[in-house]
Amino acid sequence: MLFNTYKSYPFSADYYSYTLITSADGTVTERRYATIPVEIKANVSTSYSGELIIITKEKLQKSSYLKNVRDRNGNEIYVNGVWEITQTMPTTLAVGLVEAYKYRAKIISGDI
Numbered sequence: 001m002l003f004n005t006y007k008s009y010p011f012s013a014d015y016y017s018y019t020l021i022t023s024a025d026g027t028v029t030e031r032r033y034a035t036i037p038v039e040i041k042a043n044v045s046t047s048y049s050g051e052l053i054i055i056t057k058e059k060l061q062k063s064s065y066l067k068n069v070r071d072r073n074g075n076e077i078y079v080n081g082v083w084e085i086t087q088t089m090p091t092t093l094a095v096g097l098v099e100a101y102k103y104r105a106k107i108i109s110g111d112i
Contacts, residue, residue, distance in 0.1 A: 083105035
């Protein structure tokens with residue numbers, strides 16, 4: 001088991017969260033995405049279905065976006081890639097503490 005002091009997060013990404021905006025009459029709710037991203041550090045791997053598996057200490061919203069995902073050397077993994085977070089789950093330690101958060105993200109835009 002690796003403890004947080006030994007874990008490294010070699011990938012970086014621009015994270016775009018959103019806020020829910022409801023119309024004055026309360027009938028329509030829409031997502032308004034942030035225009036200024038927050039940079040996050042993460043571990044990134046892939047699944048057999050082509051999704052990104054992201055582990056980070058940051059709490060991210062489901063249906064939010066990641067852009068500009070770069071490796072340790074600063075290389076973008078997909079040019080103009082936009083990833084939507086589809087699943088979220090905490091990762092826990094045996095002593096009953098939350099270690100990090102694990103996410104699945106699917107690509108919704110980008111060039112190879």
